[in-house]
Amino acid sequence: MRVYYSGGDTMVSAAFLSKIELFAALQPHTQQDIAAKAALVEHPADADLYRQGGPPSALYVLQSGRVKLYRQSKEKCQILALPGPGDCLGAESLPTGAPAPYSATTLTPVTALRLSPDDLQSLLDQHPDFQEAFLRLITVRLKQFVTLVHDLAFRDVTSRLATVLVVRAETEGQPHNEGIIFDRLLSQQEFADMVGTAREVVYRTFRRFEDEGLVKATRRSILIRDLDALRAIALQEVR
């Protein structure tokens, strides 16, 4: 891990913070205090940012790269979200002091702004406007989880895999002459961990999408050829 500390470094200035959504509406002196404490950090792919059950983690604001948030038990794993540039993660359990509710591991090399738990706590204690911004952040994650819970409860695997592909096409997709393309990033197993099923089922479902001309998946990328048809499948509630 390479760490650039902000002391005297122009990389984390208040002006830089004001371009980040979480910090944009804060008072100038709050931004200055955060800038003084924030560090810009780099992690390679496949690095653990924090672990489920560990102490409350630091807060990360992703500048580049992608991370998976997941809960892991002995044999099984449930991926909860795939935050990317501009998204925040970590520090979820800081207000209660409880263990971290899930793990975060990088899928690609990542650059992120980092606030240590101690610094974050003192900033929250000193700046009510930051406290409110942090509350908003947790609310955003709550809303995401409410949707995930609904999908897991009522949508079948086909519809859930379609949802994952639609969301990724919308957030990460690049135009391609046959549709929209994005980096695959996830293994077959990780796709299974996202939709809550077995690897073989994901394999079969991908095959079905390919046979119907909706998707073309290679080892490196996924090409969405018919986003509307996938959207229709994603919205089906079959249970």
Place this chain on the structure above:
Amino acid sequence: MINNPPVKPDELQEVPAFQDLPIEQIHSLAGVMVRRHYAPGQIIFVEGEQANSLWFVSQGRVKIIKQSLNGRIQGLCLMNRGKCFGSCPLFDMGKNPATAQALDEVTLFVLPENSLQQLKARDPHLVKALLHIYSQRLEHLARVSEVLGAWTVSDRINDCLLTYANYHFQQPVVELTHEKLAALSGTVREVVTRHLRLLEKEGIVRNEIGRIVILNTDALLPPCASEDRGTSA
């Protein structure tokens, strides 16, 4: 409901989210909160309705359920004494994300959003209490996602038995019908009945009319017997 006695500060102090609050804040919160009673089975609010309050359980148990477009009901969790549910006031979740139903005689303390807004304007540190509440709910939802996504139906039924057991008896007792257990664990009644028969054969539970007695708690622990049992929600 108009004649309900006001919420007392010492009652609020028993709610975990409020335990660290200064006494003045407890008093001002108690001043704006409303006490409500619900009979077993009564609906407290419905999924999709405009959401505008936070609810705290003082007595009894509240069932949080979701309904699919096709009408299938999925129980998400049971909230007991001290737990908080409802929308996320201040940054409106918009609509209630789920339905809440009283499972037995329930007393709730309700914190309406407009009162919260007024209080917060006077006392910005109240946000700290909210952070605590939302953070707990985040952990809870992460756990529910894992349960729904990664566990087998048997795991889910076992988890329900442990979660909803009344531990005040010599042996834990679950007073839920197979139908209710099915809704709570995301399956159908037949599967629950079959599974319970199997558990009985293995000496893990004893099926009695209207209730299930747990004989071997450890055998019901799911593959990821998580360290946070009982403290989530």
